[in-house]
Amino acid sequence: AELEAVVKDGMFAPFMDGQREIETEDLLRAAGDMVPLAKSHRERIERLRQLVLRGEARNASKVGAADEVKVEKVRGERLLDI
Secondary structure (H helix, E strand, C coil): CCHHHHHHHHHHHHCCCCCCCCHHHHHHHHHHHHCCCHHCCHHHHHHHHHHHHHHCCCCHHHHHHHHHCCCCHCCCCCCCCC
């Protein structure tokens, strides 16, 4: 989802500049502004993990909810630090 959002956001500048082609710099700029879902939806994700741990929902991944990477381990506030 984050990669899709980076591409969509990266297309705005080229369009506004007279419909030029999208460039790597546009994507890097958009990625630098992107806040990962793991940060922006921290509470919602934790509630879903708790449902899995209590057996009220099934985990879609192969590992258990307790084995997943914790949000606190996500580096920085942005998807890409430039």
